Structures are given as C-alpha cells and as structure tokens.
Amino acid sequence: MKKNKLILLLLISSFFLAFSIPENNEHPKENKTPPITTEDNEKSQRFLNVASWKGEVTVSYVGMNSGSQDDYRITKNVHFEQELDFVTDEGQKQMMDPLNTTASQTNNPYGVNMEDLQNGTVDPTEMMEQMKVSMDSYKMWTADPTMLPESSAKTVTEIKAKKNESWVNSIEGCANCCEVNLREDWTSSHKANIGTIMISVNTKDNVYGFMSSSSIPEGAEFKHRAVYNPNNCEKTGHTYENVDEMKSEFPDNFLSEKPGEIRLTRLQLPQEGLVLMGSSVIDTICVMEEKDGIYSKKNIPVQVSWIFYPSDMELPEATLEIDDKTWIPEPDKSVGVKLSWENVTPSEIRFTLADISAEPGECLNDEVKDSEKPDLEIHPEMKNQGFVITQDGSRVIATKKSVSSSEEELLLLSHDYGAYGDVTAEIKVDGVWYPAKNKDDENRTRVDVPFDDNQNFIADEWEKLVGVLEKGYPDEWDEDPFPEGQDSPGDGFTLYEEYRGFKAISHTLQNGKNVLLTKDHHFRMDPRHKDVFVYDQDGLFKKYYTSQNPAELNWHCISPKNMKKFTPAEPTSFEHRWINYNTSEKHYFRKQYAMYVKSWSDDNEQGIANSLGKIFFENDEINRTFTLQQSVCSNYKRPDHPLRCRYVINISPSGIHKYVKNLDVSEENKAIILEKLMENTVIHEVGHGLGIREHFDFELDDDTNKSRESGVLSCFMRYDKTTNDKQHPKVVYMDHYCKKGEKWTVVDNDSANDPNYSGPIQHQEYDSHDCWGQINVKGDL
Numbered sequence: 001m002k003k004n005k006l007i008l009l010l011l012i013s014s015f016f017l018a019f020s021i022p023e024n025n026e027h028p029k030e031n032k033t034p035p036i037t038t039e040d041n042e043k044s045q046r047f048l049n050v051a052s053w054k055g056e057v058t059v060s061y062v063g064m065n066s067g068s069q070d071d072y073r074i075t076k077n078v079h080f081e082q083e084l085d086f087v088t089d090e091g092q093k094q095m096m097d098p099l100n101t102t103a104s105q106t107n108n109p110y111g112v113n114m115e116d117l118q119n120g121t122v123d124p125t126e127m128m129e130q131m132k133v134s135m136d137s138y139k140m141w142t143a144d145p146t147m148l149p150e151s152s153a154k155t156v157t158e159i160k161a162k163k164n165e166s167w168v169n170s171i172e173g174c175a176n177c178c179e180v181n182l183r184e185d186w187t188s189s190h191k192a193n194i195g196t197i198m199i200s201v202n203t204k205d206n207v208y209g210f211m212s213s214s215s216i217p218e219g220a221e222f223k224h225r226a227v228y229n230p231n232n233c234e235k236t237g238h239t240y241e242n243v244d245e246m247k248s249e250f251p252d253n254f255l256s257e258k259p260g261e262i263r264l265t266r267l268q269l270p271q272e273g274l275v276l277m278g279s280s281v282i283d284t285i286c287v288m289e290e291k292d293g294i295y296s297k298k299n300i301p302v303q304v305s306w307i308f309y310p311s312d313m314e315l316p317e318a319t320l321e322i323d324d325k326t327w328i329p330e331p332d333k334s335v336g337v338k339l340s341w342e343n344v345t346p347s348e349i350r351f352t353l354a355d356i357s358a359e360p361g362e363c364l365n366d367e368v369k370d371s372e373k374p375d376l377e378i379h380p381e382m383k384n385q386g387f388v389i390t391q392d393g394s395r396v397i398a399t400k401k402s403v404s405s406s407e408e409e410l411l412l413l414s415h416d417y418g419a420y421g422d423v424t425a426e427i428k429v430d431g432v433w434y435p436a437k438n439k440d441d442e443n444r445t446r447v448d449v450p451f452d453d454n455q456n457f458i459a460d461e462w463e464k465l466v467g468v469l470e471k472g473y474p475d476e477w478d479e480d481p482f483p484e485g486q487d488s489p490g491d492g493f494t495l496y497e498e499y500r501g502f503k504a505i506s507h508t509l510q511n512g513k514n515v516l517l518t519k520d521h522h523f524r525m526d527p528r529h530k531d532v533f534v535y536d537q538d539g540l541f542k543k544y545y546t547s548q549n550p551a552e553l554n555w556h557c558i559s560p561k562n563m564k565k566f567t568p569a570e571p572t573s574f575e576h577r578w579i580n581y582n583t584s585e586k587h588y589f590r591k592q593y594a595m596y597v598k599s600w601s602d603d604n605e606q607g608i609a610n611s612l613g614k615i616f617f618e619n620d621e622i623n624r625t626f627t628l629q630q631s632v633c634s635n636y637k638r639p640d641h642p643l644r645c646r647y648v649i650n651i652s653p654s655g656i657h658k659y660v661k662n663l664d665v666s667e668e669n670k671a672i673i674l675e676k677l678m679e680n681t682v683i684h685e686v687g688h689g690l691g692i693r694e695h696f697d698f699e700l701d702d703d704t705n706k707s708r709e710s711g712v713l714s715c716f717m718r719y720d721k722t723t724n725d726k727q728h729p730k731v732v733y734m735d736h737y738c739k740k741g742e743k744w745t746v747v748d749n750d751s752a753n754d755p756n757y758s759g760p761i762q763h764q765e766y767d768s769h770d771c772w773g774q775i776n777v778k779g780d781l
Contacts, residue, residue, distance in 0.1 A: 021304050025074065042255050044203040044269050052083040053199055055276075055308030057212045059262060062524035069294060083311040084141040084199060137204035143197050199276070199308055201269070203557035208276055209265035210306065214541045218318045262304055272431040279305040307435075316344040316429045325451040326461045329419040334379055337447055339425040339436055340407040346427035352400040352409040353378055356421040357457070361582030363417045363501045363522055365562045368582060375419035376449065379411035412449060416588075417522060418466050418500030418514065420457050420584075421627050422446040457587065458499045466514040468495070468527055478778070480530045480548035481551040482511065485740065487776035489689060491530035492643075497580055498585035500523035504533065504556035508546040515554065529554050530776050532643070532690075533579050535596035540651050541597045550716060550736045551690055551775055563594055571610075571647040590779060593641075595689045597649040597682070607681040609688035634730065642691035649685045656681060680734050683716045687737060692717055692775035710746070710766075712738035717771045737775070742768035 200387040201208045264280055280304055309315055323336035328613040339349060353376065360371040377390055378398050387410075398410055410423065424446045425436040440453070450459035456475045463469035476494040479489045480779035499522040510514055514526035531554045536542050541776040542557065549555070560566040575581070577593045625718050660674045689751035695711040695718055715738035738744075747763045 002780060008009070011749050017085050020177065026777060041270065044201075044206050045200045046274065046367070047208075048139055048203060050139075050274060050310045052311045053308045054311050055199075055306065057197065057210075057262065057304070057306045060303050060305075061131040066421070083308050084143040084308075101188055114489075138200060138202040140198065140200045140201075143422050145743055150320055150558075150592065156272070157768075159346045161175070202251070203269075206269050206426050207266045208269055209263070210276075210308070211263040211304075212734075213262070231718075249669040266302065270432065275307065275315070275432050275434075277307040277432065277434075279303060297733075316341065316346075316427060318346075318425065318427045318434060319423045319439040320423065320436040320447050321439035322447055322449060322451050322552060326667045328451050328459045328462050329375070329414040329450055330417055330522075331415055333414045334411050335414070335449060336411050337423045337425075337449065338407055338409045338425070341427050341436075342406065342426070344429050346403050346429055347431075348399065348401045348428040349403055349408055349425065350397055350428075350433075351378075351422055351423055351425045352395055352397050353410075353412070354395040354421055355359065356394065356396075357416065357419055358499070359418055359582065359584055361390075361504060363678045364497055364580045364582050365502045365558070365564075366522075366582065367561070369415075370582075373415065373428065374421075375416035376421040377413050377415070379413045382411055393516075417499075417524075418457075418496065420452065422447065437688065457496055462516075462524065465516065466524075466527055473527075476589065477527075478527075478589050480528055482529045485773055485777075486530075487774055488778055490591055491532070491780045493525065493531060494587055494589050495527050497583070498527045498531070500587075501525065502579070503555065503562050504558045505543075506557045508549060508555040508557070510549055510554055511628075512554070522680045523556070524651075526554060530777055531556060533558050533592075535560065535577070535594050537596070537598040540599060540678075540682055541686070544679040545686055548679070548683060548735070550683060551687075551772075553775075553777065558594060561708075591644075592779075593643045593647060595643060595686070596647060597651070597686065600650040600652050601654055602652045604652050604660065605650075605652050606655045607649070607685040609646045609685045610648045610650060638691070638693050638774075640775055642689060646689040649682075649689050650683060651678075651682055653678065680716060683734075685774075687717050687771065690774075692737065692771045692774045695719070710744070711744050712744045713767045714738075714771070715771055719768070737771040738768040739770065739772040740770040744768060 032039060046449050063527070099555070143471045160562055165316070195213045197210065197212045199210045207318065229755070262282070264282070267276075267278060268279075270276070280303075282304060307315075318339060319342040320337065320339050321337055326333040327333075328333075337351065339351065356374040356376050358372060358374050361368050373644075374396075378387075378396055382398055383389060383635065385400075386402070390397045395611045400408065410425075412421075412423075426433045427436065428434075437449055448455070451461065452458060453460055454463075454469070456473065458475060460469055463473075473495050474493060475497040478491070480491050481489055481512060501522055503521045505521055506525060507523070511526060511529045514528065516524040532551075534541055535555050536557050541555075558579075562579075564581035565573055565575040567573060567576055573592070578586055579592050579594050656674065656677050660670050660677060662671065663670060665673065694708045695715075697707040697710070705719060709717045714733040716734045717737060718734070743765050745763050745765050
C-alpha cells in the first residue's frame with residue numbers, strides 16, 4: 001500500500017512539474033495559450049465532472065534519406081480500453097502534507113515563491129490555501145496499462161518501419177550506423193507493453209496535458225519479418241528473448257524504461273464537448289547524421305496524436321476503405337476511397353492524401369516527366385462534387401460541407417505505373433473532428449493506395465498475381481531464383497522496379513506466366529525469373545538467339561529511346577545503355593544496363609564481345625579513363641558487372657561468309673553451315689555479354705586456343721578444332737551452355753588411329769567448364 005502511495009505521489013509531482021517546467025522538445029506553436037476569460041473558466045468546469053477517461057495515443061515519424069526521400073515510417077499506437085481512474089482528494093492531500101512540516105520543496109507551480117517561503121515572508125498556511133484553490137480547479141486521471149496474463153485490458157502496440165536497403169548498409173566512417181537505423185515490419189504481442197498514461201485538466205488556466213510512457217517487460221515477445229545486425233549490418237531474423245536485446249535494436253528513447261517519454265502540456269481545452277484530441281510535433285527520436293564526413297546524433301521531429309474521452313461516452317465512428325482492392329496503378333487510371341459513418345450527421349468531412357510517390361517518368365525507362373510531379377492526385381472531378389481542394393506542404397486536403405448521405409467517396413487519379421500514397425479522413429460532429437479508422441484494421445487510420453497490407457509500396461494484387469504475396473518480400477528484394485545454378489540469384493532489378501515495370505518493343509520469354517503486359521509497350525516483370533534487356537540493332541539476336549535461348553532468361557528487346565544516354569561513340573560513360581534510370585534511388589539496387597548486339601564489317605573476324613577492359617590497352621584516348629573505369633570493370637576477361645563492361649556484341653556476317661566460302665563442301669551444305677555458324681557465333685558472343693569467359697584450363701592457367709578448343713563438345717562457348725574435326729562439330733553439336741556435372745572426354749588419337757592396336761582406346765574424362773554457372777546478369781555486390 002505504501003508503495004502505491006509513493007507511486008501516486010510521484011505521478012502527482014510529475015503533473016505539477018509538467019505544468020511548471022517548459023518543454024524544450026515541444027513544438028513552439030503548442031505553447032501559445034490565449035488569455036483566459038471568466039467565460040472560459042465556467043465552460044471548462046464541465047471537465048471536472050468527468051469520473052474517468054479512456055483513449056488512444058499514437059506516435060509516428062518518417063525518416064528521411066538525403067533530406068528528400070522517405071526511408072521509413074514507424075508508428076507506435078497505444079489504445080487504452082482500460083479506463084483511467086481519477087486521482088482522489090486523498091492523493092491531493094498527500095501532495096500538500098509535506099508542506100506542513102518542511103519548506104524544502106524546490107519548485108511551486110502556482111505562484112508561491114519557495115524562496116519567500118524559506119525566508120519567512122510567506123505564510124505556509126496561506127500558501128496551502130492558495131494551492132487548495134488551484135487544486136480545486138484541476139483534476140488528474142491516471143492508468144497503469146501493465147499487461148498481465150490475468151488482465152482483461154488490451155493494449156495494442158504496433159510498430160512498422162520501412163527503410164532503404166542502401167541506407168542501412170555500412171557507411172565508411174560509421175561502424176555502428178546500423179545500431180541507430182530502423183528495422184522493418186515489427187509487431188509486438190499484446191503482453192509487450194508496460195507503462196503509464198496520465199491526463200491532467202486545469203480549468204483555472206483552461207488547459208490540459210498528458211504524459212505517456214512505456215517500457216518492455218521481461219519475456220516480451222516481438223515478431224518481425226527482418227532485422228539488421230548492428231555489428232555487421234547483415235540481415236537476420238528471429239524472436240527476441242530479452243529486453244536488452246530488443247532495446248538495442250531501436251533508436252534512443254523510442255521504447256524507453258524512463259517515464260515521461262511523451263509529455264505534452266498546456267494544451268488548450270476545447271470550446272465545445274468533452275473530447276480531448278489533437279496532434280503535436282516534438283523532437284524525441286535520435287538518429288545518426290553525416291555532414292562533411294563527420295557522424296553525429298540528431299533529434300528528428302515526431303508526430304504525436306491523441307484522443308481522450310469520458311468512459312461512458314460513445315464516439316462518432318467512421319470507417320475508411322479503398323473501393324477496389326485489386327486496383328493496380330497505371331497512368332490515367334482512377335480508384336476511389338470511401339468514407340462511411342452511422343448514426344451521426346457530420347457538418348463537414350475531409351480527406352487527406354499524403355506520402356505521395358513522385359518517381360521520375362511513368363515507368364523505369366520511358367521519357368522522363370517532371371520528377372517533382374506527384375504520381376497520385378485527387379481527381380479534378382471532385383471539385384464538381386462539392387469538394388474544396390487545398391495544398392498543405394506535400395499533403396493534399398479535400399474538404400466538403402453540407403453532407404447529407406451516410407458515405408462519401410474520394411476519387412484518386414494515377415499518373416504512374418508505380419504510384420502510391422496514403423489517405424486519411426475525418427468527420428466533424430458538434431465542432432469536433434473525429435478520425436476514421438481503416439475498415440480492414442481498426443488499429444490504423446490511414447488507407448494505403450493501392451491496397452498494400454504488407455506495407456512495401458506495391459499493390460498486393462500484383463504480388464498475388466505473380467505468386468509472392470505470402471512471401472512478405474520488402475520493396476528492395478532482388479533474389480529471382482530462376483534459372484537456378486547460375487552465378488547468383490537476382491537480376492539487379494528490385495521487386496518494386498519489376499512491379500513498376502518497363503517499356504520494350506518485344507519479348508523472348510523462357511517463362512512468361514507472370515509477365516504482365518499492359519499498354520503502350522509497358523510490361524511488369526516476373527519477380528521470380530531473371531530479366532535482361534537487349535538492343536538488337538540489326539535483328540541478329542532475334543534471328544539467331546531467341547529460338548535457342550540457352551541462358552533460359554526472360555529477354556526484352558528495346559529501342560534506343562528507352563535507354564539512358566545511348567551513345568555508341570562514348571561507351572565509357574557510366575550512363576551508356578542505362579535501363580532503370582527513371583528512379584529516385586529509393587527503391588533500386590544499382591544501375592542496370594542493356595546488352596547491345598549489332599553487325600560489323602570486319603572480314604577477318606566472326607564475332608567479338610568488346611569490353612571496356614580491352615579498350616584500355618588498345619586505345620590511348622579512352623585509356624585516359626582507366627582509373628575511372630577500373631572500379632567497374634576490374635577484369636575484362638571476367639568482369640564484375642558483365643552487362644556494364646561488355647558494352648557491345650559485334651557479329652561479322654561477312655567474316656562468317658568468308659570462312660564458309662572456303663570450306664570444301666557442297667553449296668547446299670555451305671548454306672546449312674552458314675546459318676548454324678551464324679547462330680553459334682551470336683550465342684557464343686552473347687554468352688560473353690552474360691559473363692561467360694572462354695573455356696579455360698584453371699589448373700594450368702592456360703588461356704590458349706588449346707584450352708579454348710577443349711570442353712564439352714556441344715557447348716556454345718567451345719572453340720572448334722579446325723585441324724582434325726572434318727565434320728565441323730561446332731556446327732553440328734553446339735546446342736547449350738555446359739553445366740556443372742557434365743563431363744567431356746579426350747581421346748588418345750594414336751591408339752584410336754592405329755589399325756594394329758587391339759586394346760581399349762585410351763581416353764581421359766574431365767569436368768565441364770560450367771559456363772552456365774558463370775552467367776551473371778545482376779553484377780557482383
């Protein structure tokens with residue numbers, strides 16, 4: 001019992017201190033209280049008759065990357081169904097009793113100077129009377145929403161975060177940056193929140209305040225999809241087993257064991273009604289900030305919203321939902337968001353469209369539109385429906401008066417294949433604005449457009465269509481698993497990029513089941529199958545590669561206008577053949593490039609895959625850029641990023657004609673050999689563009705023709721042996737890129753050709769060069 005009284009005394013003391021000590025972290029606008037009138041005092045007396053309260057506090061903020069793009073959103077919503085109990089007069093007496101015997105108090109919030117009290121210039125009895133008058137003009141309600149197994153109260157704590165993968169990776173000079181970055185998609189159990197909430201009403205000054213604190217109990221369970229190890233920034237995932245481990249993964253002060261974590265004071269009491277509701281911006285979250293190579297911690301603004309109301313009061317209820325959950329954004333395509341209410345007649349309603357994407361272009365490789373233009377807007381038709389549209393920073397607000405029905409719809413218009421935003425709504429009843437709740441999740445107020453329950457900026461309907469919805473992948477996921485056995489999973493395009501899509505004039509699809517064609521040559525990729533773009537200048541790729549497609553990739557043929565800075569004369573440019581250039585860098589992994597296939601007129605060559613590395617040693621003019629390019633194409637024989645470094649696949653039809661013309665075969669066979677050799681050459685050189693090098697004896701470090709002429713006989717990357725292959729096996733047998741597990745045989749020609757030799761023909765078996773396993777369209781990390 002004594003312990004409870006001590007806690008109560010501390011809470012009351014905190015209340016007095018809250019009203020007397022200015023809040024340094026409070027938004028300055030919240031501290032401006034207008035002069036109090038007699039009428040205000042009389043009207044505010046109605047709050048003193050309230051016996052108990054219940055309500056909700058929500059804390060949320062959006063982290064910023066480079067000051068312009070949203071990296072993540074995190075929200076903590078605590079809803080108290082448990083009523084807050086009024087602090088009795090006995091509790092007030094506990095606060096005043098110490099003043100009967102001592103004047104050691106360091107502060108007095110209601111106008112009595114403690115120094116005067118200590119000097120004897122103020123009568124303690126008089127001071128107590130003044131405090132009694134003050135106390136008669138306020139009440140304080142408090143609740144301890146400790147979640148115990150036997151407790152019937154419910155506290156929902158929702159924590160969601162979105163982040164940019166590249167921002168989480170280690171930063172030079174900041175070894176532990178991950179420690180202060182946010183994690184994605186957290187949800188706590190109902191038993192994971194311990195804390196106190198306190199509401200104080202001061203009718204003397206016509207103001208109120210509240211304090212909300214929380215901490216994590218031992219044994220709390222926290223579920224999540226992914227976290228990052230703060231020591232090495234690697235992604236991991238598990239359920240936390242203790243408080244310290246959990247707390248180490250969150251920013252300073254967001255989940256704290258200290259009381260008074262969120263405290264707002266001197267908030268103006270409403271002129272009408274008994275609902276205490278509002279929002280404020282405070283600085284409470286600490287993150288790491290870089291400036292001129294120096295890293296320091298910085299407080300960032302946090303949005304706090306709250307609503308408290310008498311326990312016996314039924315609030316007006318409104319719900320918000322997207323009309324069509326299957327809607328996937330496209331330019332000039334609209335969707336509705338419906339606000340509904342019952343048993344009330346709002347005098348006014350308003351919708352707010354916020355967190356709107358503004359990606360350049362309409363998709364990843366079309367002609368760039370104004371990059372500042374939002375991808376979603378409130379449909380202009382809404383003005384004809386009685387709505388007044390206003391702009392508030394990056395938010396757009398649609399307000400309507402004289403509402404007579406039980407619902408209203410807000411129509412949104414998309415300008416992008418990857419458009420997204422969120423909508424909130426409120427209804428005004430008896431002068432008070434009440435937020436609508438998400439019809440599908442009453443613990444949330446916003447509705448994501450398009451419907452996006454897993455919060456990754458991608459329409460759930462598309463994820464459902466392509467079979468990844470249940471996987472819960474984040475927007476930056478890039479682990480396309482098919483084809484299997486190649487150099488690495490993924491194709492360099494993130495999940496959001498594959499969803500937002502590209503433009504191409506034709507496709508060669510190994511697996512076209514999940515490739516969704518829309519309009520105007522736009523398509524959305526299959527996120528589980530690797531994709532490559534190719535500029536087929538002279539039709540050689542289409543004619544000679546597509547029928548075989550030995551890499552088993554999904555190929556997309558494009559025109560020069562769908563590549564960034566297509567300048568054949570400047571192959572060293574980092575933007576030459578860049579495909580995913582219409583990006584804000586929020587949702588992408590890296591620059592990806594298109595393959596360039598063309599014919600050339602060198603009669604002495606059949607084909608060649610030019611690389612930047614090779615040019616370094618042959619062209620003094622381009623050699624000047626060696627240092628710049630070396631980091632991208634460090635090994636021209638096996639480059640880290642093949643599609644970037646193999647900047648052109650040159651095929652010489654005249655050289656192949658010259659070779660076939662000199663063969664000692666019939667004209668009919670020459671025609672057959674010519675076509676097959678053209679196919680083999682195109683596929684061979686395209687293989688280099690995909691990262692496959694020549695057949696190579698790694699043990700002997702042999703990069704000669706002898707090694708290149710070895711290997712699985714039917715592999716497209718194998719050179720032909722013109723010395724003794726009279727049947728031209730290159731033409732006859734080549735039909736795939738050799739794979740791991742295949743074998744090839746070398747025969748002892750002496751034993752095979754000796755008519756007097758009667759024993760078994762001598763041969764030796766070797767493992768294949770695994771050309772298939774070298775295919776790399778993503779590029780090394």
